[in-house]
Amino acid sequence: MTLNGFLYFWVEPWHFPIFAVDGLGIPFGYNIFYTDSYPLAAFLAKLLPLASAPNFYPACLALSIILQTAAGSYFARACGLRGPAALLAGGFFTFTPFFLFRFGHIALLNHWILLVGLAEVVRNRPGFQGRLLLLSSLAFLTHAYLWAMVFPLFLGATLRAALASPTPAKLLARDYLLGLGLMIGLAYGIGLIGQGLTPLPPDNFGQASLNLLSPFLPQRSGIFPGQGILDATGLQYEGFAYLGAGSLGLLLAAVLVARRPYRWPRRATLGLPALLALFLIYAVSNKVYVGNYLIFSIDLPPEWLQIVAQFRNSGRFFWPVGYALVGYSLFIVNKRLRPVPKYGLLLTLLALQIIDAGPMLKTARHEMGDRRTPLIDAATWERHFAHSERLIIAPPFGCAPIEDWPVIVDLQNLAAQNHIPINSLYAARALKTCEEGRDATLAGPPVAGTTYALIGAQTGPAIRAALPCAPLRVPRQTHKLWLPQSASGETEVSICRAGPP
Numbered sequence: 001m002t003l004n005g006f007l008y009f010w011v012e013p014w015h016f017p018i019f020a021v022d023g024l025g026i027p028f029g030y031n032i033f034y035t036d037s038y039p040l041a042a043f044l045a046k047l048l049p050l051a052s053a054p055n056f057y058p059a060c061l062a063l064s065i066i067l068q069t070a071a072g073s074y075f076a077r078a079c080g081l082r083g084p085a086a087l088l089a090g091g092f093f094t095f096t097p098f099f100l101f102r103f104g105h106i107a108l109l110n111h112w113i114l115l116v117g118l119a120e121v122v123r124n125r126p127g128f129q130g131r132l133l134l135l136s137s138l139a140f141l142t143h144a145y146l147w148a149m150v151f152p153l154f155l156g157a158t159l160r161a162a163l164a165s166p167t168p169a170k171l172l173a174r175d176y177l178l179g180l181g182l183m184i185g186l187a188y189g190i191g192l193i194g195q196g197l198t199p200l201p202p203d204n205f206g207q208a209s210l211n212l213l214s215p216f217l218p219q220r221s222g223i224f225p226g227q228g229i230l231d232a233t234g235l236q237y238e239g240f241a242y243l244g245a246g247s248l249g250l251l252l253a254a255v256l257v258a259r260r261p262y263r264w265p266r267r268a269t270l271g272l273p274a275l276l277a278l279f280l281i282y283a284v285s286n287k288v289y290v291g292n293y294l295i296f297s298i299d300l301p302p303e304w305l306q307i308v309a310q311f312r313n314s315g316r317f318f319w320p321v322g323y324a325l326v327g328y329s330l331f332i333v334n335k336r337l338r339p340v341p342k343y344g345l346l347l348t349l350l351a352l353q354i355i356d357a358g359p360m361l362k363t364a365r366h367e368m369g370d371r372r373t374p375l376i377d378a379a380t381w382e383r384h385f386a387h388s389e390r391l392i393i394a395p396p397f398g399c400a401p402i403e404d405w406p407v408i409v410d411l412q413n414l415a416a417q418n419h420i421p422i423n424s425l426y427a428a429r430a431l432k433t434c435e436e437g438r439d440a441t442l443a444g445p446p447v448a449g450t451t452y453a454l455i456g457a458q459t460g461p462a463i464r465a466a467l468p469c470a471p472l473r474v475p476r477q478t479h480k481l482w483l484p485q486s487a488s489g490e491t492e493v494s495i496c497r498a499g500p501p
Contacts, residue, residue: 239315
């Protein structure tokens with residue numbers, strides 16, 4: 001999904017809106033903001049004077065790891081640690097399991113944005129509202145979920161600064177209008193305004209939530225093996241939030257050595273604990289799970305559900321809460337312990353954190369080397385698809401039966417690599433409903449130069465009657481996301497080609 005969106009963006013002529021791509025999701029077009037293609041990195045890569053599209057994937061992964069460590073140390077300094085202690089503390093954030101779990105997702109792996117945002121709030125230095133607004137802009141061009149966690153930090157910082165001024169209403173209105181105006185301008189330039197995307201259904205909310213045991217129960221642990229990801233709904237892996245044995249030890253040490261509650265240094269922004277509490281409530285959602293048990297569920301009005309469901313993977317909103325817990329623990333330990341026991345504790349707990357993250361690191365290495373054998377090989381592509389001007393897959397990804405998705409994804413990957421416009425896409429948001437997409441691609445007569453890949457024996461009878469079609473039977477294959485356990489049978493594909501105009 002990530003690289004496919006970029007490959008179509010690479011061959012798209014420069015135009016406005018910047019990230020709108022005509023060759024993806026034809027005949028409507030699509031915006032790579034919703035293909036997790038890391039718009040900022042895609043934009044910078046396209047500026048390079050290269051003859052072919054670069055694979056920026058490894059570089060983005062490496063840079064995210066480096067920035068996570070640096071931002072973790074920066075946050076630790078904001079919490080009062082100095083010198084080697086701050087460097088050691090950065091390791092806790094680098095080896096946080098819920099961070100490593102995102103390895104492979106080059107946009108969502110940029111947790112350093114959250115750490116810098118929290119650090120700016122805690123430091124509370126002059127000009128930090130402007131830096132938070134800049135950080136919000138970077139988050140907006142990286143991933144919507146990161147923006148949804150950082151922009152509220154700017155709003156809270158602006159509120160505190162306004163309340164401390166002689167004219168709070170005037171200052172608050174000015175800064176809020178500036179921040180909201182910049183975000184709306186970015187949305188317009190990116191092409192999000194007027195895109196006409198189909199809203200996510202409200203019944204999605206509460207499935208990809210935070211399980212209340214997830215931060216504290218060892219999962220994929222190198223110290224306490226045997227427990228996989230805690231998932232009571234089938235989608236709670238999105239709320240995976242295990243902090244790691246070292247970070248849990250740090251929380252316990254902070255509780256044991258603290259004789260009284262401590263305020264964060266330099267008077268953290270007014271309302272930060274309240275904002276983190278709101279993040280936590282949203283992460284848990286209206287369906288509260290502890291382990292495999294649904295403790296209680298709250299029925300929300302349909303209007304509310306329609307709004308909150310737009311960030312359906314609500315469990316992700318625990319990330320800033322988890323990082324803040326670790327940062328606050330570092331602050332207390334730094335306050336209460338002398339240098340020798342403090343360094344001994346940090347070294348011991350960091351070693352535990354790294355050992356505990358061993359399985360996650362192994363999975364990350366596997367992700368880098370795991371290349372599933374494509375179901376559509378080069379010879380099949382050359383024989384049936386290579387000379388097409390466009391490719392129509394019916395039904396497309398998301399509308400076809402889930403067991404046929406791996407075949408469709410392989411066709412999408414090959415189409416992207418060969419820059420062939422395609423209707424089907426694997427993305428975070430649907431542009432149209434399945435019915436609207438079907439009517440736009442199959443209702444009329446066949447379009448010259450188009451190859452139709454009809455999935456299943458009953459799809460597109462009018463196309464089958466009008467064009468010569470070749471059958472293709474592809475053995476189904478397991479997929480780590482959709483069919484992790486088993487796959488049986490075959491995917492039937494009828495390949496129908498309309499000759500050139």
